Amino acid sequence: MADTTASTADSHGGHHGHPADPSKRDLLELMAGAGAAIFGAGIAWSVVSSMNPAKDVLALSSVEVDLAPIQEGQGIVVSWQGKPIFVRHRTKEEIKAAQDVKPSELNDPATDASRVKAGHEKWLVLTGICTHLGCIPLGNKPADLRGEWGGYFCPCHGSQYDTSGRIRKGPAPTNLPVPPYAFESDSKIKIG
Amino acid sequence: MAGLHKSEFANPVINWVDSRLPIFTMMQKEYGVFPTPKNFNYFWNFGALAMVCLMVMILTGIFLAMNYQPNTELAFASVQHIMRDVNYGWLIRYVHQNGASMFFIVTYIHIFRGIYYGSYKAPRELLWMLGVIILLLMMATAFMGYVLPWGQMSYWGATVITNLFSAFPVVGKYIVTLLWGGFSVDQPTLNRFFALHYLLPFVLVGVIFLHIAALHIVGSNNPLGIDVKSPQDTVPFHPFYTIKDSVGICVFLMIWAAFVCFAPNYLGDPNNFIPANPLQTPADIVPEWYFLPYYAILRCVPNKLLGVCMMFASLLVLLALPWLDTSKVRSARFRPIFRKLVFVWVLSFIVLGVCGAHKPEGIWVILSRLAALYYFGHLLVILPILGKIERPLPLPESISNPVVVRSVAIVALIASLFAVQSLQPAHAEGMAEAPLPAQKWSFDGVFGTVDSASAQRGFQVYKEVCSTCHSMKFLHYRDLAGIGLSEEQIKGIAASVEVPLGLNDAGEPKVGPGTPASQFRSPYPNDVAARAAMNGALPPDLSLIVNAREGGADYLYALMVGFGDAPKDMKMQDGMNFNMYFPGHQIAMPQPLHDGQVTFADGSPSNIAQEAKDVATFLYWAANPEQTERKQIGVRVILYLGFMACVTYALKRKVWAAVH
Numbered sequence: 024m025a026d027t028t029a030s031t032a033d034s035h036g037g038h039h040g041h042p043a044d045p046s047k048r049d050l051l052e053l054m055a056g057a058g059a060a061i062f063g064a065g066i067a068w069s070v071v072s073s074m075n076p077a078k079d080v081l082a083l084s085s086v087e088v089d090l091a092p093i094q095e096g097q098g099i100v101v102s103w104q105g106k107p108i109f110v111r112h113r114t115k116e117e118i119k120a121a122q123d124v125k126p127s128e129l130n131d132p133a134t135d136a137s138r139v140k141a142g143h144e145k146w147l148v149l150t151g152i153c154t155h156l157g158c159i160p161l162g163n164k165p166a167d168l169r170g171e172w173g174g175y176f177c178p179c180h181g182s183q184y185d186t187s188g189r190i191r192k193g194p195a196p197t198n199l200p201v202p203p204y205a206f207e208s209d210s211k212i213k214i215g
Numbered sequence: 216m217a218g219l220h221k222s223e224f225a226n227p228v229i230n231w232v233d234s235r236l237p238i239f240t241m242m243q244k245e246y247g248v249f250p251t252p253k254n255f256n257y258f259w260n261f262g263a264l265a266m267v268c269l270m271v272m273i274l275t276g277i278f279l280a281m282n283y284q285p286n287t288e289l290a291f292a293s294v295q296h297i298m299r300d301v302n303y304g305w306l307i308r309y310v311h312q313n314g315a316s317m318f319f320i321v322t323y324i325h326i327f328r329g330i331y332y333g334s335y336k337a338p339r340e341l342l343w344m345l346g347v348i349i350l351l352l353m354m355a356t357a358f359m360g361y362v363l364p365w366g367q368m369s370y371w372g373a374t375v376i377t378n379l380f381s382a383f384p385v386v387g388k389y390i391v392t393l394l395w396g397g398f399s400v401d402q403p404t405l406n407r408f409f410a411l412h413y414l415l416p417f418v419l420v421g422v423i424f425l426h427i428a429a430l431h432i433v434g435s436n437n438p439l440g441i442d443v444k445s446p447q448d449t450v451p452f453h454p455f456y457t458i459k460d461s462v463g464i465c466v467f468l469m470i471w472a473a474f475v476c477f478a479p480n481y482l483g484d485p486n487n488f489i490p491a492n493p494l495q496t497p498a499d500i501v502p503e504w505y506f507l508p509y510y511a512i513l514r515c516v517p518n519k520l521l522g523v524c525m526m527f528a529s530l531l532v533l534l535a536l537p538w539l540d541t542s543k544v545r546s547a548r549f550r551p552i553f554r555k556l557v558f559v560w561v562l563s564f565i566v567l568g569v570c571g572a573h574k575p576e577g578i579w580v581i582l583s584r585l586a587a588l589y590y591f592g593h594l595l596v597i598l599p600i601l602g603k604i605e606r607p608l609p610l611p612e613s614i615s616n617p618v619v620v621r622s623v624a625i626v627a628l629i630a631s632l633f634a635v636q637s638l639q640p641a642h643a644e645g646m647a648e649a650p651l652p653a654q655k656w657s658f659d660g661v662f663g664t665v666d667s668a669s670a671q672r673g674f675q676v677y678k679e680v681c682s683t684c685h686s687m688k689f690l691h692y693r694d695l696a697g698i699g700l701s702e703e704q705i706k707g708i709a710a711s712v713e714v715p716l717g718l719n720d721a722g723e724p725k726v727g728p729g730t731p732a733s734q735f736r737s738p739y740p741n742d743v744a745a746r747a748a749m750n751g752a753l754p755p756d757l758s759l760i761v762n763a764r765e766g767g768a769d770y771l772y773a774l775m776v777g778f779g780d781a782p783k784d785m786k787m788q789d790g791m792n793f794n795m796y797f798p799g800h801q802i803a804m805p806q807p808l809h810d811g812q813v814t815f816a817d818g819s820p821s822n823i824a825q826e827a828k829d830v831a832t833f834l835y836w837a838a839n840p841e842q843t844e845r846k847q848i849g850v851r852v853i854l855y856l857g858f859m860a861c862v863t864y865a866l867k868r869k870v871w872a873a874v875h
Binding site for chain 1: 274275278281282296299300301302303304306307458461691693731732855856858859862863865866869870
């Protein structure tokens with residue numbers, strides 16, 4: 024059987040007695056053991072990294088969303104990198120409610136301005152995945168249950184988010200993340 | 216009686232576990248102090264090497280299975296996905312692909328060692344028979360693994376081998392239908408072969424466990440073939456043989472790495488770079504080299520049923536070897552006649568292998584019949600008689616005389632590699648019409664890399680000329696970074712073509728400008744459309760064309776410049792063009808490249824030779840995008856393993872100093 028990681032104690036215990044130069048042998052044993060360990064680590068590195076996203080997954084292109092058809096108060100869901108992205112056209116009341124909250128009152132303090140693009144406050148773009156355990160919260164459609172703060176309500180464990188997607192109540196630790204996106208024109212955004 | 220095992224380990228944690236489950240005691244007994252004859256030569260490395268092969272195959276196989284799709288529509292493409300997109304996917308796959316050959320080389324030498332030194336004789340008969348079963352399981356596993364990439368050789372290999380069973384009267388055709396799960400090799404066949412290819416290695420692990428368990432009951436044979444008489448004849452397995460095996464493993468891994476990194480497809484067949492086509496058999500069906508001897512036996516018998524029976528018999532007869540050989544002396548060293556004849560027998564096996572690689576015509580049929588006759592005659596006639604009449608040399612009293620270390624094993628290994636090499640040219644037979652003029656390529660040799668400037672010009676040639684008819688489905692625009700194009704250039708190239716973008720809101724197919732993530736745009740929406748537009752002749756996809764043709768880039772270059780007027784005595788078919796290097800000389804494609812056809816921005820001459828050279832370079836890169844990284848890794852790994860071989864060899868000499 025192959026085993027280059029010879030342990031010093033065992034290998035000296037052969038009943039044929041000690042070789043002439045034990046210190047040189049110790050060094051060789053160390054080199055053989057370390058060399059085998061490094062080689063094994065190299066193999067492990069390559070096979071384990073094969074489980075990381077492949078080039079085609081990493082190259083998945085960005086998504087463009089046309090905002091024109093979305094009525095005030097409505098939201099749509101688009102898929103980006105396999106994740107649901109909420110795009111919501113907020114009403115004036117919702118925007119005001121979001122802006123009036125003092126960040127210090129929040130579990131995960133953030134101003135509404137930091138979560139939308141300046142000049143496009145009516146558009147809220149969020150990654151629609153509850154930060155608790157990954158369910159998709161309700162609330163993107165007006166008919167959905169939206170919780171006490173009129174934003175989003177996660178049906179799995181009752182986390183509630185406000186109209187800026189910030190966590191207000193429940194077990195979720197952080198706000199709904201804002202994906203990277205930019206306005207291509209007033210009625211078109213590009214996510215990714 | 217309940218109670219704890221009395222463990223002798225000092226470490227309290229090990230002691231606690233060992234008292235309840237004495238695995239440490241067992242390992243210590245079987246691999247630590249296990250008394251092993253002290254006169255092994257390097258032939259005794261090959262069991263450990265085979266074990267290394269199995270473990271590497273299982274490890275790489277599991278990670279390949281995570282990305283492979285056992286579906287006739289997707290299998291070929293998923294292998295290309297592994298080769299091109301998965302991190303280190305090419306490395307894992309080439310290790311696995313070449314690993315099959317390495318496993319067989321090592322196992323064949325292991326078997327030869329057993330035969331030469333009489334390791335199959337009493338009391339090791341069962342140990343030997345388990346070994347034969349391991350060989351059969353390995354063959355089944357290797358065969359099914361070869362089917363999975365779903366190339367032309369995969370498909371037709373599967374068809375031919377499963378059809379072997381149709382030779383059996385009455386039940387034959389039912390067995391074949393059962394194996395296929397249909398009326399030809401198809402989706403159900405591929406799917407079950409994948410399941411079995413994943414299962415059988417673990418069955419192998421089980422049988423190998425029994426093989427080793429049996430070995431540890433009866434003890435190892437040794438080059439003298441005499442029994443161990445006293446403790447002076449043995450050394451503990453560790454460290455004496457762990458370190459000796461380690462030397463062998465380092466050298467063996469160097470050879471394996473050399474194949475993987477510098478000649479990954481040397482042992483493969485170009486036809487397997489063509490996706491399976493159930494309507495067309497390749498001109499030469501050749502199994503992998505390790506099946507060639509049995510294939511030759513099958514073909515040299517002019518009767519279907521008898522041929523199949525002989526083929527199976529050539530393996531099953533080995534089960535009876537312990538009883539066919541009537542000599543009580545184990546090692547060939549003390550059997551002067553056997554010692555010569557055993558090499559004749561090996562020669563007959565190698566001759567069968569060479570015959571198996573050639574078309575069964577003329578001299579090859581006669582040779583394979585003679586070789587098959589000796590193969591069986593040696594086992595069934597010579598061995599039983601020889602044991603009675605041969606006068607063996609006097610056997611030594613005991614093993615305790617000077618231990619001679621021999622380097623025969625290494626010589627044998629290298630010799631067998633050359634033997635394998637001699638099988639290769641056969642693939643080319645009947646393919647090349649005129650000898651290909653060899654070109655100098657930037658990517659030749661151990662340190663050669665693809666010349667980016669040439670590959671970029673080649674891409675321009677592809678884009679402006681070839682792409683009007685030929686697709687390159689396995690490439691994406693983002694891949695062009697590999698020939699040195701910048702991100703901006705790639706975006707520009709991709710945006711300049713219209714590619715399918717799925718469905719629009721009305722559910723209709725949508726097209727739009729491509730992105731770097733888009734596949735190379737195909738000139739036709741599908742193969743049927745391509746055939747219809749091309750008068751029935753499908754222009755092959757060029758992604759893998761360099762690997763899929765015997766002669767590779769040389770062939771492509773020759774094909775581009777080989778157009779001309781047909782000789783007067785040759786009758787050309789309508790619409791066909793004469794080409795000196797195309798098999799059969801009649802090609803549907805009209806001469807694609809002409810002087811002055813493509814204007815290169817870098818001022819390279821715009822003549823047909825330059826265009827052909829550049830496009831062949833580009834297509835070589837397209838088929839082997841990993842080649843630069845592969846060679847770099849190869850140089851490093853081989854240097855590292857060479858260093859490790861020196862370290863382990865020095866340590867081995869130190870460890871063995873007391874015994875010598």
